Amino acid sequence: MPEGPELHLASLFVNRLCGGVVFTGAVTKSEVSKSPGVAFSCAAYRISAASRGKEVRLTLTPIKSDDKRRGKAGEADRPVDIVFRFGMSGYFRFTPEDEVPKHAHLRFHSDERPRRVLSFVDARRFGSWRAGGSWQPGRGPCIMLEYSSFRQNVLSHLSDRAFDRPICEALLNQKYFNGIGNYLRAEILFRLNIPPFVQARGVLEDLHPEETKGQIPDKKTQEQKMVPDLLRLCHSIPLEVVNMGGKGYDPEKADYSDFEAWLQCYCVDGMSSVRDHNGRTMWFRGDPGPLVPKDSKSVKKRTKKDDHQDQKVAGTSSNNKKEKVIQRQTKKEKSSSEEETSGTVRRSERQRRTRSTDGK
Template structure:
């Protein structure tokens, strides 16, 4: 479930724990991880981190040595390397002793001290990833928190994009324009503005300026156009705040909660749960969007919430962990039980077809093995069967009795 605020808190955590720590040796990867190896080995290096939306970049910087032997040692890195991380559904960083290494530590950086400590990328569900010599993903937009002006301009100047033909709740998950927004943030932002989640995104964003000209408390009068069909346009005038401003300020509220909500060592979610007003809160409604993600809201969902989008059953637990990060190149497939049923029914039909084909092949093979005499006998049996009368049992018995009596 990590979103922009959590990845930024993760970068702050790395910088705090690794300040003044010298790391050494190769970067080690777990045997079960399918992510690439990090080809970096150094006698002494430092680690710093920075975040951008839903990505974190670790920079491994070799320390300069005055000893010629250490400088010329074969296989040792002499240039800094950037490793870009995406957290997926459960990724985070941990800094522990080697004896307390977490079970799902899939990438590890070892300190040059005794006893040794380890910075680990921990990912229980293994949906996270990293890229050595990586850069920020090119199809992700500016960061909603720390590149606010660029983020705002990027959205306002591209409202003609077909992304904004979709419901606002789905457009908010597109990382090309809303880099850092995820499932709980979209629910909280739309709830505060009292915007139905399934209205056309463009109708909500039209009229906003590329520069934020208003104070946080000052409302903006906007006209929302809900277009479900091309021949029907419904105009709704309502008071609403600036959606793009809240995409910037609401994530910063989570950052200001500090480690109380997302400390990877304490796992204390009490402050974060107290902050939530809509997401997984009692009394709120929920529907699956067209990508299978669960949308939490209050009141009318809006005209683009199709009837076949059933509300998922709410289980009593702290919060739902969904991976809801996608771009234009990574579109979410429809989820839910209906999708699973279709998938299994397709498998069953394919299995049945395979069995039918195999049985036909076996029949053909058996026909090929038969001798000419066996084939003649089989053909004769077929002719006799076709000539037989379907209801001849009683008549035959009576015929036998007649013939015996005549004899």
């Protein structure tokens, strides 16, 4: 669940559930985790959280007790910050001690009875944390919480080579779009009908610096402001997810359906998808744009349960990096595939469940 909205929801989650809780003792780490242990131990401390883009920072604040029997060796008295990245599968849980989830790699123990545990859970372990530091240098301002400087940061660096890339790939660059991930880029570009593989600079260079405070907008400016531009949607669409209220963050199935219903493009039946230059799946509708990878393969969505269709578009070689499946391909098949997949292809013809054998 981890893109900007999920990270921010995680911070809200921690503040809501742990705000009044006193924690105690050491911060414990799973054996298997490669992230460094957190050298913090305290008889009584509180936990608060903040987020920035795709990072969450926990602050452990020791509670000053009246009796000054502090001074035990290793006892902290100053606040400690821990900055987390969630990888592909990280999230926080707060559970009774005997219900700590599998893959809980960093744990904070409450001073209650029965005890509860705040856990950083991360099945794939692509996530990480670092104690004592701050936000990762090089990551840009938060798309949700630092909108103004985010916008400024992008528009003042358009000469950067990063904006040579297709817009869909630039949107994953955390130096400029801290918080955007794979589902958000699809949803954002979809709502503006921007082809994903057009050069980023071209999409961005005409945008206003905006937020020109004190200036009375004339009618034209007002009209322009009615139409949210790309950078504004990089802010507002993630906030839509946040405002759904915990859905989309919680890995439990019950909440997940709401999030699924919110998606208009990403993994949605009838949309097209291709691998971008970094091997990430880009979901879109219509024209992919001129910078689409040459050997890209278009794929129709596979639905999970209901109608389990798994239909690929015939044609182009399957460029699966890992398995290196060498597919034969004929020019004829290729052209027919492009005809079917690239041109907006009104999918009026309901999802066909025909499994066209690809390139075989």
